[in-house]
Structure formats: structure tokens, C-alpha cells
Amino acid sequence: MSKLRFYMAMTAAKLSAVALRLLGRNATYLPGLIALKNCKDFIGFLQKPETLICVTGTNGKTTTSNLLNTVLTHNGYKVTNNSFGSNVQAGVAAALLLNSTFTGKHKNKVAVLEVDERSSLLVYKYITPDYLICNNIMRDSLKRNAHTEFISYVINTAVPAQTKVFLNADDLNCADLMPQCKNRTYFGVEAERPEELPKGQIRDVCYCPVCGGRFAPDYLRFNHIGRWHCTKCDNKSPDRDYCVTAIDRVNHTFTVTAENGEHTFRLINDNIVNVYNFCGAISLLRAFGLTWEQISSAFDAGKLVQTRYDTLDAGNFKVTMILTKGQNPIATSRVMNYVSTCEGDNKCVLFLVDDVEDNINNSESTCWLYDCDYTPMADEKIGRLIFAGPRCKDHYLRALMTGIPKEKIVLHETTADAASLVDTDTYHDIFILYDNYRLDEAVAMKKQFAARGEVKA
Amino acid sequence: MIEILFGEVCNLYGDSQNEVYLKQTLPAAEFIDTAITDEPYFVNNTPQMILLGGMSEHTQRRVIEKLLPLKSRIEELIASGTVFLCTGNAGEIFTKHISYVTENIETDALGIFDLTVKTDWFKRYNGKVLGTADGVTVTAFRSSFSFIYGDNSDCYFLKAERGCGINPDTKLEGMRKNNLICTSLLGPLLPLNPLFTEYLIKLAGFDAPAAFRDAAMDAYEQRLKEFRDPKTVF
Incomplete structure (x- = not known):
């Protein structure tokens, strides 16, 4: 019965996608919504690609997702992604179904899916990402996301333990996420270390979650992004596995250093928040198996999406x-x-x-x-x-x-x-x-x- | 003296700007910021006003833990007329009991009001309130995981003309005891309501026009017009 429901949902969703295209509209959300209305565990019936990469976090999801998609495509992979569509459950369902055969077999080897933090419970119930990157956990829409503690709770509850996670070491809210995931890679930016603390900005990191002691910043770039240590116990920002050690704003390059070497990339955009996004994406792509040069050549050709x-x-x-x-x-x-x-x-x-x-x-x-x-x-x-x-x-x-x-x-x-x-x-x-x-x-x-x-x- | 209680962790949804706005309105007044790890100023002194802003649920439990031993001093301050402004979910710490449904935690609170709170992370409420408090018309926003239950008919803060009160079944919003004002309305309540700001500081013994009064009144009057528009969704 469930399988029958799945096929009916797939038929309705595929037909809606055809209709939307005939009308000249994007089919990035509605087909997924139709599929889920007809079969709420629709995503669970779909065959997954060989490698599933998910991107989450408050800010930078779309930029990171686009970048991963660009680099993988540049290196010959056909990639399923929802970068231009919705990142909630229906958007994820739409991206997967539109790249699946009628029987649910996935056509591409890799998928890069941007997943809204609040949709985590609905998405990861059915799919286990091989890799998941989280750029940061910060204040977002107070109406939807409330506060960082709530968002962290949702992500921690949803993500399966076997997922390899890539976390921003310079964001303590992010670095502590998903303790159940033991395969952890940290990234961050050491270059252009600021000498003064920013004034008048809200900070969502103040006290140590381990002992309740006051956190003291070694330095902060903005809000709570920076390096911290607890004044009462040994808790501190984790060491970075991939770190931006130099930014050359004249020649538009940045250098990433890791245990297995270092490489200089073209700086596609010089906003520091994007430097974090770039470093996170590079750390994941290295784990995926691309060489420094394969990643770098895509950076040479790439640019940020024009709509942003x-x-x-x-x-x-x-x-x-x-x-x-x-x-x-x-x-x-x-x-x-x-x-x-x-x-x-x-x-x-x-x-x-x-x-x-x-x-x-x-x-x-x-x-x-x-x-x-x-x-x-x-x-x-x-x-x-x-x-x-x-x-x-x-x-x-x-x-x-x-x-x-x-x-x-x-x-x-x-x-x-x-x-x-x-x-x-x-x-x-x-x-x-x-x-x-x-x-x-x-x-x-x-x-x-x-x-x-x-x-x- | 105006005490900002635990401002570094009780500042969700723009609350920190209430303090900024008060400082701009009362440039000669003294302010003290108390960290959650420190002893509050009010323990051994009597401030004219105490501000406590919205917070996460974990912080709310920590604040209750911090303030419960100080309950009798807080009751003294309320009786003597010290002004408290507690916004967002800060006022909930003055109720009797809070149930955190999602986290399955039950916490006894200060019990100044015979009311209880239910907090559910998977039931977010977003709304607006237009109402009158002591003759002053207030326009503000509300976003919360919680509602307060019980009878606040003899201790409400404002009567809502539009929008809901402490829960969707009542128009009586917030709680008030003497000059202890607890409201679920969010953070930037003061810059959003220059007339209420002037009312509040008068309660605390100050007399001054709200900062940037013309600009604040322009924005307030536009919002008032929008809130009174029958088409506006609450």
C-alpha cells in the first residue's frame, strides 16, 4: 500500500513539474509539496545518490551549496542540488524526485542539498547525509528560528551519528553541535586576526556550557565569531583542521593550511563571511576526495551567484x-x-x-x-x-x-x-x-x- | 540608578536597545549592568528601575535559580514601588511554575503571581498587540514558545484591543503588581512606544521627553495606524 502511495505521489509530482515548466515556472518546490501531501514519507522511498552532501547553518548556506555544486560540476560530476529552490522539506523532495526515475532510482552520483535548520527533523528522518557542513549558528528570524539554543537542539536531535560533520571552529555554538557525530572536521580563519573587540554587537556565546563559567574572547571578528576560552575550566574553541592562514586582498587570493599541506586559491569575494564559507567548502571537498588543484581550478573559474x-x-x-x-x-x-x-x-x-x-x-x-x-x-x-x-x-x-x-x-x-x-x-x-x-x-x-x-x- | 539585570544573556529580540534608548532618554541617569555570575545591585541597594529582557529557556532556568534565594528582597522592592520592566519571557519567572514540554523539565518559579507557564519549542506563536496600559496606547510584537495560564484579571498589564493576552483565550496581557510590569511583548518596547517610555520613567521618578521624540512618534503613529487598520492581520 505504501509503495502504491509512493508511485501515485511520484506520478502527481512529475506531472506537476511538467505543467510548471510548460507555464515557464520553476519546479523547485511545488512538485515536492505534492509528493509529500500524497505520501508523507516520500523521501524515504527514493533511492539516494552515492554521496549525499548537506549544507546547513544560519548564514551562508546558499553560497556554500552553490560553491560545492560549482566545484563538483567543474570536476565532471553531475550534481543534484536545490540551490535555486527551496531548502525546506518540500524543496529537498523536489530536488531529489526531479533527478530520479519514475521508480525512484537516482540519476546522479552526488547530491548537494541545502537544508533549512528547522527542517532538519523532517529531512534527516529519511536521509542520512554522508557529509554535512554547518557554517554558523547565529540569531536569525526571531519569528521562525527564535534563538540559537532552539536551533542547536533541532539539529542535534535530527542528524544521524554516522554523518561526517564539518563545523566552524570559530563559532562556539556551531563547534559544539552534533556531539553524536564523532567524525568531525573543524575549519576557521586565522588571517587578519582583529586586535580590538567589536563594540555594541549582540553575542550569543557568553558562558561555558560545561561549567557555567564566563567565556573570555581571545579575539572576536563580529558578534560571537572568534576564538574563546573558559575562565574556569579547560573548554575553549577547538583547533582547526583547515584554516585560512593568509588573505591577500591586493592579488585576490587566500591560503588554506591543513595537516596535509596548504594551497592558495582565488578569492572570489573578499567579504570575511564568505572566506569562512570558502574554507568550509574546501575542507569538505578535500574529504570527498578532490585534490587541492581540482578545487582550485574551479575557484579560478567561479564567481558568486549574481542574485546575491x-x-x-x-x-x-x-x-x-x-x-x-x-x-x-x-x-x-x-x-x-x-x-x-x-x-x-x-x-x-x-x-x-x-x-x-x-x-x-x-x-x-x-x-x-x-x-x-x-x-x-x-x-x-x-x-x-x-x-x-x-x-x-x-x-x-x-x-x-x-x-x-x-x-x-x-x-x-x-x-x-x-x-x-x-x-x-x-x-x-x-x-x-x-x-x-x-x-x-x-x-x-x-x-x-x-x-x-x-x-x- | 537603573539596573540592567543579566543584560548579556537576557537580550533576545532587540531587548538590548531598551537600555540604549533609556540611556539616550535619561543621559544623566546612572546605569549598572549586572552579570549573571554577579550579585545583583538591588540586593543591597534600591534602584529606581530594573530591566530584565527576554532569554532562552536554559537561561530562564538559570535566572530563576539565581533569583529564587532573593525572593524576599524582590518582594520588598515591589512593595516599595521600584519599577521593574520585564519583557518577552522574562516576566514568566515571576509566575509559580513553568513546564518545558519539549525538554520535559518542570521548574518552580518565584511565585509572585499565581499563574503557570507552558513552553513548547514546537509551537511558535507570532503576533501583535494593540492595547492600553494605564491610559497609554501600546503597539508591540510578540513571538514566543510559551503562554501563561491562570486568572490575571486583577493583575494584568494591559487590555488588548487587538491581539491576545497572556494566552489566546484572554485579552488581558501581562502581569502587574505595583510597579512590577511583566509583559510578553518583545524587546524594543520602549523605542517602539515613546509615550510608554515617558510614562515608565515617570513611575521611576524621572521626567524627560523620549529620545529622538519626533522620529520615534512618526514611526509609532504609522504603526498605530497600521495596527488599527481592520485589514491588518493579528
């Missing part, structure tokens, strides 16, 4: 577009920090970060703004800050509370024509920070800027 990071050189001015996940205070803070470190003496930042869905017949919860660190926007090299969208007044108050002078802030209650507020004669380095749901508007703005400049987008 894109640039436009319009001749007389430059535009940088960066995905900035609304409701996620740490991710948003890191983007603001990154913008403050980018080149430019008089930058203009266009802020399109609000939850579109949550503002339709609704009023978005703005609590997350108060966990964001707006301090980087106070940098004197940022000359203009434009908050556009329905929550612009909330951003404005938050900016004033951070000490950003009101003279450099412009408010605009809609996003549609916000690009017209940017004076490209005055501001030559323009940054568009946009939420997931504002991608189309950000792309339209890029075109508007291209039309005003000397090139076409």
Missing part, C-alpha cells in the same frame, strides 16, 4: 548590489559592515530591506532591527543613506539611535522610484542592499543606473 552579489561599472560611477536578508539581524549587520569596508570616499547606500509579504495587509515586526548593528553606516565615508520602503521610519529611528547624523539620511516610503534619489554626480560608489523579495526591484534599479551611466546593464 552583482556589480555594475557605469563608467563615472559604480553600483554594487548585495542581497541583505531582512529579519536576519546578523546577516544584515555583516552586509552593512562590508559596505563600510568597500572602496569609496563618498558612498551612497540605498536600503531596500523590509519583508514585502509581512507588509501587505500587515505591519512587519521590526524587533529584528534592534538586534542589527547599524554602526558601520555611521562611517564618514558613507555620505548618503536612503531608507526606502514601508519601514523607512523605523530604520530612521534605529539609525538615529546609533548616532548616524540625520543630515545624511533620506526617507522614501516606496521602493519603486528610489533610484531617482541618488545623485550620481555626487556619489560615485552606490550600494543597493535588497531583501530577497526586492530582487526584481533591485535589478530594475541596476538597469536605471546603467541607463544613466556609460554602459548597459
Whole structure:
């Protein structure tokens, strides 16, 4: 009976995928949802690929997943993945079923699946990853993810003990995850060790889970990311098996050192959060069996996905577009920090970060703004800050509370024509920070800027 | 003196900015940050106000463990009119008992209010509240794993016009005893509500306009309009 249900679910899901494609729509979620509606243990009936890699963690899942996919594909593997689709149970089901035959036999040897942390219990009940990477465990949407203790509990409860795990050694919330998994590889970044502790940022690591003593930072990069030791017992950040020991921002390279050697890679993107993502992916790919050179050659050809990071050189001015996940205070803070470190003496930042869905017949919860660190926007090299969208007044108050002078802030209650507020004669380095749901508007703005400049987008 | 109780671990969902906003509103006031490993300032002194923010469930149990031996001193402070503002799940420590369903843990709390709490990690509630507390209209958000049960009709903080109270079956939100204010509304309650900020500091003996009053009022009034819109989903 169960098998019959599986075949009926598979038929309905495959037909829905065909229909969606005929309509020109992505089939990255709905077929999975249909399959699960008809057969709730659908994923359990599917044959798994020879190697199953899963990616989880608060921030950097998609970047890491894309990178793993890119490197494996570059090296001749056909890879099943859900990087462009949903990362919840239905998205995972869709990715697997669309790469399976009608009888459930998997077509590709490798799958790289991004798995939302909260979906862990529903996904790992049916599939056991061979490799699982977790980049970090940080504050995320308070509505969905609540707090790091809850997310850690879900992951710890869900992941099978035989999975080989790759963990960020510089994030104590992450390093302590999944104690049942004994095959553990730690990665991290030692290069560009900061000398001062960041101020005014929330930290989700304060006390030792072993003895309750106070944790003291050896150094911190941002929030709780850094190296720690307990002031009462021997607990400390674990040693790294793969470590970024050098970052060359002039020649755009970074060096990873491990017990089995070291290698220098092209730095695809110089945001430190991505350096962590790159190092994590490299550690996993080495365990998978690729050589340093095989990985490196893919880095030479690779770039970040355009929907997350894109640039436009319009001749007389430059535009940088960066995905900035609304409701996620740490991710948003890191983007603001990154913008403050980018080149430019008089930058203009266009802020399109609000939850579109949550503002339709609704009023978005703005609590997350108060966990964001707006301090980087106070940098004197940022000359203009434009908050556009329905929550612009909330951003404005938050900016004033951070000490950003009101003279450099412009408010605009809609996003549609916000690009017209940017004076490209005055501001030559323009940054568009946009939420997931504002991608189309950000792309339209890029075109508007291209039309005003000397090139076409 | 304003005491921020265990601010480094009780700061979920923007709570830390309540302290920042108070400091900006009352630049001359003195503040003290008490770590969970230290003895609270209030044990041997009488602060004008004590702030306690939202926390994880593990931390909540640790805070209860820390404060239970200080219960009689806390009762003295409540009786003498010290202002307490406890946001998120912080107020739950003043109830009688908390059941952590997912973790299968039962904990006795301070018992200032004859109420009980049920916390379930797999039942997340997200909502909004529009209500009036002592004549002041408050707009705020709520996200929680827990609800409080029991009769708070003689000790509620505000009456909700929209949104729910301590649980979905009541419009009476939070608890209040003298100037002990416990509300499940989240962290940045003060910058979101400049009028309530002014009300609260008056209770503590201060008199000042809320910081960045014009900007705060603009944002508050927009939210008030949205919250009063019948189309807005609570």
C-alpha cells in the first residue's frame, strides 16, 4: 500500500513539474509539496545518490551549496542540488524526485542539498547525509528560528551519528553541535586576526556550557565569531583542521593550511563571511576526495551567484548590489559592515530591506532591527543613506539611535522610484542592499543606473 | 540608578536597545549592568528601575535559580514601588511554575503571581498587540514558545484591543503588581512606544521627553495606524 502511495505521489509530482515548466515556472518546490501531501514519507522511498552532501547553518548556506555544486560540476560530476529552490522539506523532495526515475532510482552520483535548520527533523528522518557542513549558528528570524539554543537542539536531535560533520571552529555554538557525530572536521580563519573587540554587537556565546563559567574572547571578528576560552575550566574553541592562514586582498587570493599541506586559491569575494564559507567548502571537498588543484581550478573559474552579489561599472560611477536578508539581524549587520569596508570616499547606500509579504495587509515586526548593528553606516565615508520602503521610519529611528547624523539620511516610503534619489554626480560608489523579495526591484534599479551611466546593464 | 539585570544573556529580540534608548532618554541617569555570575545591585541597594529582557529557556532556568534565594528582597522592592520592566519571557519567572514540554523539565518559579507557564519549542506563536496600559496606547510584537495560564484579571498589564493576552483565550496581557510590569511583548518596547517610555520613567521618578521624540512618534503613529487598520492581520 505504501509503495502504491509512493508511485501515485511520484506520478502527481512529475506531472506537476511538467505543467510548471510548460507555464515557464520553476519546479523547485511545488512538485515536492505534492509528493509529500500524497505520501508523507516520500523521501524515504527514493533511492539516494552515492554521496549525499548537506549544507546547513544560519548564514551562508546558499553560497556554500552553490560553491560545492560549482566545484563538483567543474570536476565532471553531475550534481543534484536545490540551490535555486527551496531548502525546506518540500524543496529537498523536489530536488531529489526531479533527478530520479519514475521508480525512484537516482540519476546522479552526488547530491548537494541545502537544508533549512528547522527542517532538519523532517529531512534527516529519511536521509542520512554522508557529509554535512554547518557554517554558523547565529540569531536569525526571531519569528521562525527564535534563538540559537532552539536551533542547536533541532539539529542535534535530527542528524544521524554516522554523518561526517564539518563545523566552524570559530563559532562556539556551531563547534559544539552534533556531539553524536564523532567524525568531525573543524575549519576557521586565522588571517587578519582583529586586535580590538567589536563594540555594541549582540553575542550569543557568553558562558561555558560545561561549567557555567564566563567565556573570555581571545579575539572576536563580529558578534560571537572568534576564538574563546573558559575562565574556569579547560573548554575553549577547538583547533582547526583547515584554516585560512593568509588573505591577500591586493592579488585576490587566500591560503588554506591543513595537516596535509596548504594551497592558495582565488578569492572570489573578499567579504570575511564568505572566506569562512570558502574554507568550509574546501575542507569538505578535500574529504570527498578532490585534490587541492581540482578545487582550485574551479575557484579560478567561479564567481558568486549574481542574485546575491552583482556589480555594475557605469563608467563615472559604480553600483554594487548585495542581497541583505531582512529579519536576519546578523546577516544584515555583516552586509552593512562590508559596505563600510568597500572602496569609496563618498558612498551612497540605498536600503531596500523590509519583508514585502509581512507588509501587505500587515505591519512587519521590526524587533529584528534592534538586534542589527547599524554602526558601520555611521562611517564618514558613507555620505548618503536612503531608507526606502514601508519601514523607512523605523530604520530612521534605529539609525538615529546609533548616532548616524540625520543630515545624511533620506526617507522614501516606496521602493519603486528610489533610484531617482541618488545623485550620481555626487556619489560615485552606490550600494543597493535588497531583501530577497526586492530582487526584481533591485535589478530594475541596476538597469536605471546603467541607463544613466556609460554602459548597459 | 537603573539596573540592567543579566543584560548579556537576557537580550533576545532587540531587548538590548531598551537600555540604549533609556540611556539616550535619561543621559544623566546612572546605569549598572549586572552579570549573571554577579550579585545583583538591588540586593543591597534600591534602584529606581530594573530591566530584565527576554532569554532562552536554559537561561530562564538559570535566572530563576539565581533569583529564587532573593525572593524576599524582590518582594520588598515591589512593595516599595521600584519599577521593574520585564519583557518577552522574562516576566514568566515571576509566575509559580513553568513546564518545558519539549525538554520535559518542570521548574518552580518565584511565585509572585499565581499563574503557570507552558513552553513548547514546537509551537511558535507570532503576533501583535494593540492595547492600553494605564491610559497609554501600546503597539508591540510578540513571538514566543510559551503562554501563561491562570486568572490575571486583577493583575494584568494591559487590555488588548487587538491581539491576545497572556494566552489566546484572554485579552488581558501581562502581569502587574505595583510597579512590577511583566509583559510578553518583545524587546524594543520602549523605542517602539515613546509615550510608554515617558510614562515608565515617570513611575521611576524621572521626567524627560523620549529620545529622538519626533522620529520615534512618526514611526509609532504609522504603526498605530497600521495596527488599527481592520485589514491588518493579528
